[in-house]
Every structure is written in structure tokens, then in C-alpha cells.
Amino acid sequence: MRRALLSRAAPMAAALLALALPAALAGPFHLRFLAEILLLGTAVMSLDLLVGSGGLVSLGHAALFGTAAYAAAVAALHLGGNLLLVLGAGTGAALLLAALMGVAIMRSSHLFLLILTLLLGQIAWEVAFHWRAVTGGADGLRGLPPLSLGPWRLDGPRALFLLAGGLALAAHALARSFVAAPIGRALVGAREQPLRMSALGYSTARIRLRAMLAAGGIAGAAGSLYPFLNLYVGPQSVHWSLSATMIIMLVIGGVGSLWGAFLGSAVYLALQTYVSAYTDRWQLFVGVIFVLIVLLLPHGLAGAAARWRRG
Amino acid sequence: MSPLLEIAGIGKSFGAFRALSDISLAVEEGETLGLIGPNGAGKTTLFNVVTGFLRPDSGAVRFAGAPVDRLPPEKRAALGLVRTFQKAMVFPALSLRENLAMAARQRAGHGLRWLGARTCHAEADAKVERLLAESGLPRGGGERMADLSYGEQRIADLLMALALEPRLLLLDEPTAGLSQAEAERLLRIVRRHDSRTALVLIAHDIDIVFGHCDRIAVMHLGRLLRTGTPQAVRADAAVRAAYLGSLAD
């Protein structure tokens, strides 16, 4: 009993420490950098719900994240940067799009699903890119008001970092409960043996819709805070190449582990930030690391860590 | 009272091949019907049509007095029209207990819940324990399904179907590939639920069919040759010619 309590409390304490230490010690650049890792990591973790549990490889996940970012930015521009309003607008928009995607992918799987999500995502990108009056077109939206909650302004790097950290923790708890709940098990069942699931009376279409809504909601919450890191949102946050990047992050971190998503996003963004300072070939680095992980560590860094801990 | 399952004039073709022609059949509440016929007679195709995995070209299926032709497989299963497949179809990567719980949660209407997971799991676990105890499987339930023997997987497959508390259970060659002892254990489990559940059984083992069924339907080349009691079927000349052949002589 005591051990069980300890094993549950230890990761929680470690996570809180991991948030508290940088908040106290890191400078503004690193705080923003860590906040970006946390927000993208949260979105990648929501993708893990689809890929890891459901085997549903979506190439349109950035559309959920980016649509939320745009909705949050537009809401902030017109109504001010109230945190709850921004979160609500972004998450709501992502949920709407997720519902659409969930309905669309009801009958498709494998490559068909990949292409269908890609097409839907690119439609969202085209809208973001061409609907200049609302989205600013290729320039995106700048000059967003800072986030606030009642009397507090949340625009310093420390506040943004803590906000991202709190969101990541909450989202992780939510995703874990989803995986452990009957719906999460059903998602695994629909991946493993869809025919048997139908014969048991499960509707795979409804399972997928719910998974897509859960993933879309979480990705949307992360996406709604994303513009406020740099007070800017641009069309590349909707583009399918960000979806592909999310998949790379997920695979580096470890598919199916949930927390590996944060690891993957940290490794990727660190490579992008630090290796690109030394060489133009940082994408080569990313590609080689990614291929090595696919070849050698099919469960990613998180899987390797788990194996190492078990001895 | 109308029969539990009513099949009327079912026809199904795959390209030029007529898999089923004009099949009409009724299954009464609580009875056990054996479905026999040589390979390619259309038995499994008929199962697929009845359970909604295939759309027939013609004909109608009524279950418990209502038409089910437009319902997808999962809706039919939810009505209590439950099947197993020709091969054990389980979730190999999940544990035995998790396999059974998947069925139990769906039966309780909790299959897709997110909130209140704890109580759903507790309820399902209790049911799984009961099923495991009844089954006499020498297993704790934590084993991965893929690590079980084929016979044990088939029994687990059957237990999943039974966890749905079906009104009509369609078993597709449940004893194929099993040892004598495993086959008998499986049939014992089926019989325990026999009184509550109507049963349609496809089997190649003549002893099993003639020993356990109230009525027997014989199919041959997509047609229904004869339906009747075991004695009547055994005596039927057409059946002897088409199927039993030398076996009966």
C-alpha cells in the first residue's frame, strides 16, 4: 500500500520539481523555450492517444493545434487576453474541427486515414493562409494582447512557463484517465481486433469519434496558449509539416507512453535550437536520430527508460 | 409466439458464385440448432448475413420479432444476437481478464465511458471472476492472450460471447482444432448457459451435432437441404447422398 502510494507520488513530485526548478533558476529565453516544449509536448501527447492507443496515425493533428491557436488569437485581439476566454475559444474551435475529423475518419483506416486527415488538415491550412481578413494570411496575426486572469497579467516568461506546466500536468492526468477508462481500453480493442469489437457490440465509429474529441480538446488547449509565447501566430502552425514533426517527436519520445511526448518534443526542439546554431544540417541530425530510433528503439526514449529502470 | 430468429429467402452471391440461395430458417427461443454441411455449403456466409457482417442480396432477417436488416453488426450484438468466428478471435496483446472485461463492460453499457471508470472496472472484474471460475480454466487471468494455448483461446473467445449474455448465440465450429478434452470442456460451458440461450452451432464433428442439438439443418451448395430432428435428418435420403454419404451407411 505504502509502496503503491510512493510509486504514484514520486513521479508527481518529480514533475513538480521539474517545474519549480526552472521557474526559480532559468532565464527568460530558457523559460520561453521550456514553455514551448511543454505546449508542443502536450499536443504530441494528445496525438499519442490516437496513435498509441488507437493506431490511428493522423497527419492532420497540427490543424487541431493551429486552429485553436488562431481562434484564441482572434478572440484575444477582439475581446482581450483573458485566460479563460482564450482557452475556451481555442479549445472550442479545436473540438469543433475534431468532431468533423472524427466523423470523417469513422470508416477509414491505415493509409486512407492518413490521407484523409492530411487533406482535412490542409484544407484548414488553406483557409488560414487565404482568409486574410481574419487570419492575416501569410503574415499571421501579430500584436496580440498579453494573457491575463482577472487582475493578474500573465505575460512574463515565468508566468507563461508555469501556465504551460500546469496545462501539461492537467492534460497528462486527463490523458492517463482516458487511457485507463473503458473508452481507452475500447480504443485499444478497436485497434487490435476491430471485427471482434463489432461482434461484441462496440461501435468503432463512436470509439474513434470520442478519441478524436479527447485528443482534439487537449491539443486545442495547448494550441490556445501557443500564440502568447511570442504574441504571434502564423499559418505554419496549421501546416501538415507540423503534423509530421509531431509524429517525429512522438516516435522519438515513445509511442504509447504519454509522457514520452514531452521527451520527444524536448529532444526535437533542442536539436532545432542548438544544433542549428552550429550547422545548417540540423534536419539531417533529426532525420538520422529519428531513423536510428525507429530501427533500434521502437518504443522510443520512454520505452528505453522504462526498460533501463526495470533493469 | 414468433420464433426468436427468422430468416426468410436469404440470397447472396460473390460475383458469379451463388453462396446462398433462398435460405429460410427459424430458431426458437432456447433451442439448439445444429448447422451442418460440407465445406463451401454457405454456413459461415449465413452467419455473416445474420449477424450483419455481410449484406444479403435478397431476403430478410428478423430477430425477436423485429427486422434487423438495416442494423450494423454492433447494434445486432447489442440486441443479444451474438456470434463467434471460425478461428478464435481475441485480443492477443491484452490479458485474458482484459479480454473478458471488454465484453463485460459493453454488456453493462459502460463500454465507452470515460468518467466513473473505477466502478465500471470493479463491476466488470466481478463478472470476469465469475466467468473464469465457471469456466474451469486453470488460469489466473493475468496471462497475455497470445501466451495461451489455442484451445484456451477458443474457450476465452466463447466466454467473451457469453459475457454478453446473448439471447441467441451463433457458434462457428467452436471445437475445430481442439483436443477431445478441450472440446468437451467447451461444450460443458456452453450447456451451462443452454437453458437461457438459443444456440446455433456449426460443426463438422457429427457426434457433437447429433448428440447435442434439438434440431439439425443441413446445407449443401448454398441451399438448405433439410431441417428436422436428428433422427429425421439421419434418415433423409437426400442428406445421406449429399453429405453423410458413406458415414451413415
Place this chain on the structure above:
Amino acid sequence: MGYAIVQVLNALSFSALLLLTGLGLSVVLSLMNFVNLAHGAFYLLGSYVAVLWLASGAPWWLAFPAAFLAAALAGALLERFPFRRFYARPHLMQVLLTYGISVILADLMRWGFGAQILTPELPAALRGVVFLFDMPFPLYRLFLIGVGAVLGLLLWLLLDRTLWGAALRAAVTDRGIVETLGIDTRRLFAAVLVLSAGLGGLSGALGAGMLAAYPGLDEEVLILALITVVVGGLGSFGGTVAGALVVGFALTFSKVWFPEFANVVAFSAMAGFLLLRPHGFVAPPLRQV
């Protein structure tokens, strides 16, 4: 009238390019059940080789076999390692591996060929325009349509009408049985992948005259080829032809009719098609149970 014909020919030339690129992808997919997302890289490699070749002053028509060979060589190397190990793996792992390879190849090509847009110097025989109903139409696009049709036909004959093709199709259905007949399926599969890669390079060489060559084109082409194959229903020959026509015409005519939102309309049409036919144009006759 002339305008409509020119647009139809535009669509056809684009379809021909999509067909050639898509066939390379669908050949490995249908015959080996292997998803190769590095196909776009083979295409772009072919484009670069053709651009350099045409600038070098060597006989221009050799640019196409040169591009074929270059990409085929790259395919042969990658086939030995690591593709071969992944033929029996699930699609997801194949997608990840080959996507990673394509990221590496893309950056290597950016390194080697630079980041600027390279346009080929077309030979005099392929330059200029012809007049159709008083409308000018680039000669090169007619050439594309012709080559696309001929190559497509040749490939169909090879796979559908030769013993080699029959052995291949049999190996897909049951590898074990074909091996007991004394046919080395490993070499068979290697040959298909090399052929597919070469075909990618050849399409790149042909496409360079229309789309030029630049970093990122590999991904754009890959996506369009994937859509073509998926809309076609994964891998049947006729399906890929149909897919190429659908995608080619949808993209061309949405530009004509809805210049502002061309891609939205075209993508919506393709997505709508996949919603109505979740398994594409020519669905394989699979029995689920």
C-alpha cells in the same frame, strides 16, 4: 472551345506525371505491401540529375535514363539496408522508417544541390508551343502526356502480361509457395523496389520541365502521389490511372474555376470522394470474415 481543350490537356499532362509517380509508389505497395514515403526523394533526385545533365551539353535524351539509373541506384542501396528488414513490418513502422529516410535524403540533396530553384534547359525539340484551335500549348506537356501513356502501358504489360509479373503477383499472395517453386522472392522484391525507385527518378526527370526542382518539392510530389494512389484504391493498376486522372483534373480545374480557393476545392473534392468510398476507386475484393 480551344480554351477548354487546352485546360483538358493541362490536366492530362499533370495526370500523366501523377500516374508515373503514383505507379512507382503503388507498385511497391500492391506487390510488396510496402509503403515507401521516400519515393518523393527519388523523384527529386531524378529532377536534379536531369537538370544537371541537360545543362552539361551531353545528348539531352540520355537525361531520362540517367535519372532512372541514379534513383534506381539509390533505391538499390536503401533496399539492402534498411528497407528489406521492414517488408514484413506493419505499415506504421514502414511509414516512420521511410519518412525518416526521406528527411535525411531531403537534407542531403539540399546540401548537394543547393536551396535555389533549378529549371532545366529544355532541348530545342521540346521547347516552344504548338497552336491548338489558336491557343498556344507548351510542346513539353504534350510530350509528357505521350511518355506517360507509353510508360504506363509498358509497365502494365510487364506486370500483367509477363511471367515475371505473374511470379511477382504470386509471391505477394503466398511467398512461401513461390519459394518452394525455386524462385528467389528476395531478389524479386529487390528488383521491384529498384524498378519503383528508378520510375520515381524518371518521373522526376520528366516533371522537372514542368515543376522545376527545389527543396521541398519532394514532399509536395510525395503527397500528391500518395493521394493519387489512395484515391485509386491502393495499388491496382486501373485504380492508379483513375486516381491520377481524378487528382490531375481536380487540381487543374479547381484552379480554372476557383482561382482563389483552388486547393480548398480540390482537397475537399478528394476528401469527399474518400468519405463516400473509404477504400478508394478500385477496392480490393477482400473478405473480412
